[in-house]
């Protein structure tokens with residue numbers, strides 16, 4: 341695992357966006373694996389800025405998002421569909437029909453999981469997958485104890501995950517109890533992965549990722565099974581490593 345320690349969130353976001361831009365310039369038909377959450381917001385802001393200033397062309401790019409809440413319509417402001425449009429897709433020239441996100445509001449979630457994994461295999465795997473990390477080590481919405489071989493599936497969210505994401509909702513009770521997520525096995529299909537972590541809140545998770553065992557109790561540790569992973573961290577999230 342390559343590790344890059346950046347000064348702060350700003351530098352982290354700039355570095356992450358430069359990975360995306362480099363990939364798209366190298367291959368205008370790239371498939372990007374995208375994440376939601378607070379961490380990649382700065383990255384997407386940078387991508388939009390460089391799109392505006394440099395005219396990077398996303399018209400041939402496809403995207404595959406990691407996850408979506410169960411039960412939220414794609415027009416719901418709390419859905420990840422909405423998040424992606426608001427923070428990225430509406431501001432660059434990516435084609436709507438080239439963007440893929442699991443549908444969390446469908447009659448058969450089981451069928452949706454199969455359908456989405458099929459899309460990953462058909463248009464993917466991502467050339468570059470962006471990941472965040474939960475405080476409990478989750479990637480996508482793969483909670484502790486998820487098989488490293490898992491494909492797209494439905495998860496029951498941990499209370500701690502719902503609490504961490506409650507800041508995006510009116511109240512904790514509004515946070516859905518389930519999500520549909522690419523599995524860890526699906527994520528590991530990606531050709532290259534960059535994992536972003538920022539802030540003191542992630543310091544324990546980064547310590548465990550880098551110095552703890554590889555096991556299913558800590559989903560992000562599966563990344564040690566992939567040979568093209570770069571960890572982009574800021575000093576705050578790396579602080580427990582530096583102290584040792």
Ligand code: GLP
Pocket residue numbers: 375376377378379380406407471472473474475478479480481501505
């Ligand atoms: C959510 C998302 C993850 C994300 C995690 C961390 O649970 N499903 O993909 O990595 O939150 O979010 P944040 O970046 O807001 O800390």
